Amino acid sequence: MSGRLSGKIAIVTGAGSGIGKATVELFRQEGARVVGADLRGTDFECDAGDEEQVEALVAHTVRDFGGLDIMFANAGISGGFASIFEQDADDWAEILRVNLIGPFLAIKYAAPAMKERGGGSIVATASVAGLRSGAGGPAYSASKAGVINLVKIAATQFVGANIRVNAICPGLIETGMTELIYERARAKGQEGQIGHLNPLRRGGAPIEIANAALFLASDEASYVNGQAIVVDGGLSASHPFNHQSYGRTTT
Template identity: 55%
Template sequence: MARFEGKSIIVTGAASGIGRAAARLFAEEGGKVFLADWSESVLEAAEEIKAAGGTATGRKVDVGVEAETQAMVAAAKAAHGDLHIIFANAGVGGGRDSVLEGSADLWAETLRVNLIGPAMAIKHGAPLIQDSGGGAIVCTASVAGINSGAGSAHYSASKAGVMSLVKTAAQQLTGAGVRVNAVCPGIIETGMTKPVFDYAREKGKLDRVGRLNPLQRYGAPEEVARVALFLASEDASYLNGQSIAVDGGLSSSHPVTRQVYGQVAV
């Protein structure tokens, strides 16, 4: 497949996890990928793509700072010509703080990266995508933005904000030729969720991670990345303003006593 042949693509949060997987897949399908992250590891991720024969540029960026995002967009255009796609994936976690525990500073930092970051990517990226003949922006939200119970109060609110952002942006970019959608990952093994997985491995309970969804397992970064690539591609040419859950079915139900197929519920 070469759905992104000649396309100039920005992936934020590209040093690890979903972003790194997506950057690699975009490059494998012919894309010229600009990898951004506030970790120095983003430079290593770009070098891996180039070593495999792909086209990539890495840059250390704090996406929650508007000036840095604006410079990132300009640098991507300068490096690879035009701009067709942005995968605004960068984000920070939030532990398990309740609404009664998180400080105002913690709320502000989470919203700065998780919500303002994608907003600035849209603000500064959409005009260049329009100038390049149109394309797509994909943001990373979360199942935590769909229902409570999947994250802290501040993290969940930030991701619900991303879901609202893609709807508003899709409407306000009417006529620009820029589609805006989001992916909503469930429990995925990434750098952000590393403490959860490390604890489960230490306690010998890795098989319990993700057990609450109908597939009864956790997901891999590539499983979310492939959906992001679909949304960014012409295969999703009539999808706009949507948030797609990639969660093994977790968000498809209210809390219930689950009956396993073929077994009697207790």
């Protein structure tokens, strides 16, 4: 490995599985010292939507590792695909607490620690569901749209601090959150149809999002700020249409 994060100190939330777990492993391979945080089974047990716990997570990292350079606010919940009329205010409050207030808290407490180090990179997991309808339930989609705008606002509030704030918008990725989709497709012998709506005609893997997080966290992305980087196999590049294989012609 090239050690692209050599000497860096990082926090990854939602580190117990999927994208978070893959990112912790990749960051460590690239030379970072990483604190993986999740509700259980990680370096630091933390509810990403609880202010006291997030504050404690950052304080622990600064105290035990000497600072903070990278924060990947990745923790999230889906809330399912229930319609607006099937959800109540409590459903929305919990989804927004984890998916939107969580990244806000990560930014709020990571930024002062990064400023002490002369700068840093904050990355938040949003979603293509935050760009347009059709990729998630109402509350989930609204929360991820909020994350996209949050990173833009945060980037403008850290003028002069050398702190970059960006989001990643994954498409369909095989994680615990999408496990049911994959299981149903495999049970019906339709695994080959997963991701068929995007030009690459497949779902994504957690490591493909981790690679995007690595880029945004590294000095290679030193001029990337306030952006929402889409990693979805091309799904959101167009409106839905009848896909045909490359080189195929119609009569």
